[in-house]
Amino acid sequence: VASVLAWAAEREIAIIPFGGGSSIVGGVEPLPGDHISITLDMARLNRVLSIDAASRSVRVQAGILGPALESQLGAAGFTLGHFPESFSFSTLGGWIATRGVGYSSVGYGGIEQMTQSVRMVTPVGVVETKGPSWNGAGTSLLQTLVGSEGAYGVITEATMLIHPLPELQDCRGVLFSSVAEGLAACQDIAQSGNLRPTIVQLYDAPGTVAFALTSDRRHGLRRLAGSLVSGYLKTQGYDFSQSSLLLLSFEGEGKSVGRQWDRALEVCGDHRGVSLGRAVGQAWLRERFLQPYLRDDLIGHGAMVDTLDTSTNWSNLTHLYTAVMSAMKGAISATGGGSGYVTTQISHVTEHGAVLHATFLGRQVATVDPLVRQAQAQAVKQATIDATLAAGGTLSHHGLGSRPADVWPEGSMGAVGARVVRALKQAFDPAGIMNPIVHVAS
Numbered sequence: 001v002a003s004v005l006a007w008a009a010e011r012e013i014a015i016i017p018f019g020g021g022s023s024i025v026g027g028v029e030p031l032p033g034d035h036i037s038i039t040l041d042m043a044r045l046n047r048v049l050s051i052d053a054a055s056r057s058v059r060v061q062a063g064i065l066g067p068a069l070e071s072q073l074g075a076a077g078f079t080l081g082h083f084p085e086s087f088s089f090s091t092l093g094g095w096i097a098t099r100g101v102g103y104s105s106v107g108y109g110g111i112e113q114m115t116q117s118v119r120m121v122t123p124v125g126v127v128e129t130k131g132p133s134w135n136g137a138g139t140s141l142l143q144t145l146v147g148s149e150g151a152y153g154v155i156t157e158a159t160m161l162i163h164p165l166p167e168l169q170d171c172r173g174v175l176f177s178s179v180a181e182g183l184a185a186c187q188d189i190a191q192s193g194n195l196r197p198t199i200v201q202l203y204d205a206p207g208t209v210a211f212a213l214t215s216d217r218r219h220g221l222r223r224l225a226g227s228l229v230s231g232y233l234k235t236q237g238y239d240f241s242q243s244s245l246l247l248l249s250f251e252g253e254g255k256s257v258g259r260q261w262d263r264a265l266e267v268c269g270d271h272r273g274v275s276l277g278r279a280v281g282q283a284w285l286r287e288r289f290l291q292p293y294l295r296d297d298l299i300g301h302g303a304m305v306d307t308l309d310t311s312t313n314w315s316n317l318t319h320l321y322t323a324v325m326s327a328m329k330g331a332i333s334a335t336g337g338g339s340g341y342v343t344t345q346i347s348h349v350t351e352h353g354a355v356l357h358a359t360f361l362g363r364q365v366a367t368v369d370p371l372v373r374q375a376q377a378q379a380v381k382q383a384t385i386d387a388t389l390a391a392g393g394t395l396s397h398h399g400l401g402s403r404p405a406d407v408w409p410e411g412s413m414g415a416v417g418a419r420v421v422r423a424l425k426q427a428f429d430p431a432g433i434m435n436p437i438v439h440v441a442s
């Protein structure tokens with residue numbers, strides 16, 4: 001890797017580190033125009049180098065895909081606990097480079113909390129952070145490299161913190177009669193002090209309906225929605241078309257998981273949450289990595305579909321949710337997408353706030369020009385970004401990618417902050433060859 005970078009720097013050829021290529025922000029795209037770029041595929045740097053069971057850590061090469069890493073850790077009785085929706089097709093290096101978060105972030109944290117040290121090859125040499133990530137020695141170089149999106153160098157390996165595989169993973173569905181009640185339950189769970197879920201994922205009403213429609217016919221919510229149980233729930237004021245589904249999971253030793261669930265159901269009960277049991281939860285666990293790819297089928301059928309993640313504190317969450325939903329709906333219609341469909345999942349909850357993962361779907365403009373189609377979706381995103389910032393939210397969208405100005409608006413870090421980040425880029429990559437489309441390279 002070092003030789004490739006040195007060779008490219010001499011010739012001013014761009015290097016784009018490529019993990020799984022699952023970036024949704026154009027992070028692995030070359031610069032437009034006639035610049036020469038090399039896409040550096042990390043696929044063959046894919047080995048688990050060593051597992052330190054005593055310290056619960058693993059040294060791994062960065063090009064390893066999620067399933068390969070988890071299966072090798074699983075064989076040794078461990079898990080990393082990082083399960084993004086793109087788990088099947090994304091790599092450790094990509095997760096670190098984009099500061100990723102997975103479904104189980106409530107229990108295991110984001111990738112930045114799992115990363116103990118990183119080895120990065122930059123155009124000016126190798127940078128290796130040493131020792132435990134919790135050392136108190138000044139500015140964290142590690143956290144500068146995490147989230148660097150290939151703009152400083154190529155992550156070749158990392159030491160990650162791992163955890164014993166849980167004895168039991170008990171994921172269940174709980175139905176609320178409105179998203180407001182679901183949100184209140186999520187906040188209470190996150191702030192309870194004695195509940196330690198690994199997954200908290202709340203679907204609003206359109207998302208609950210979509211989930212029921214798309215989940216496997218034989219299992220889960222689809223079966224339930226069509227069964228007598230749903231008829232009974234309706235008489236009690238729970239209508240799937242208006243309701244909000246919470247997926248909640250506790251992991252660990254059997255008895256303690258049971259106790260956590262008893263307490264969690266009391267909290268959900270305070271907000272009229274009704275347990276749908278394990279079938280829904282287990283079906284979701286099985287299908288969660290498949291549903292996002294529905295997007296590809298829909299695009300193939302003339303639909304405009306994309307997602308945007310925003311976040312805020314609990315006190316502002318309902319306000320942000322309303323602002324995002326209404327901006328998306330308005331923009332779909334304004335760009336000729338019809339009345340559209342928008343839905344939000346609330347996830348990555350902490351004591352302090354949560355992430356809103358919004359998905360929009362509308363009619364694609366009738367043209368064969370992919371740039372015009374892209375511009376339509378981009379206009380919807382931009383309107384939503386503007387509404388998010390105006391509503392006091394922040395963007396948490398898996399990286400800056402090729403449109404940093406959209407997600408990192410000029411001035412948001414101030415003139416001094418921008419100068420510092422540019423200086424970092426200059427120090428790691430004076431010739432500006434590393435993934436030039438990303439970050440503050442311009």
Ligand SMILES: Cc1cc2nc3c(=O)[nH]c(=O)nc-3n(C[C@H](O)[C@H](O)[C@H](O)COP(=O)(O)OP(=O)(O)OC[C@H]3O[C@@H](n4cnc5c(N)ncnc54)[C@H](O)[C@@H]3O)c2cc1C
Nearest residue numbers: 019020021022023027084085086091093094100101150155
């Ligand atoms: C359907 C779908 C669902 C998704 N869900 C999630 C989610 O739940 N959570 C989440 O965080 N993200 C999600 N993403 C976004 C994406 O999967 C993540 O950003 C992921 O971390 C990218 O990993 P990758 O290996 O595919 O990286 P790539 O897409 O190949 O690269 C992403 C960026 O990282 C850089 N990079 C990659 N490898 C290295 C390396 N070894 N060294 C230096 N730079 C590198 C690239 O240059 C690029 O800038 C989703 C994407 C899709 C398509």
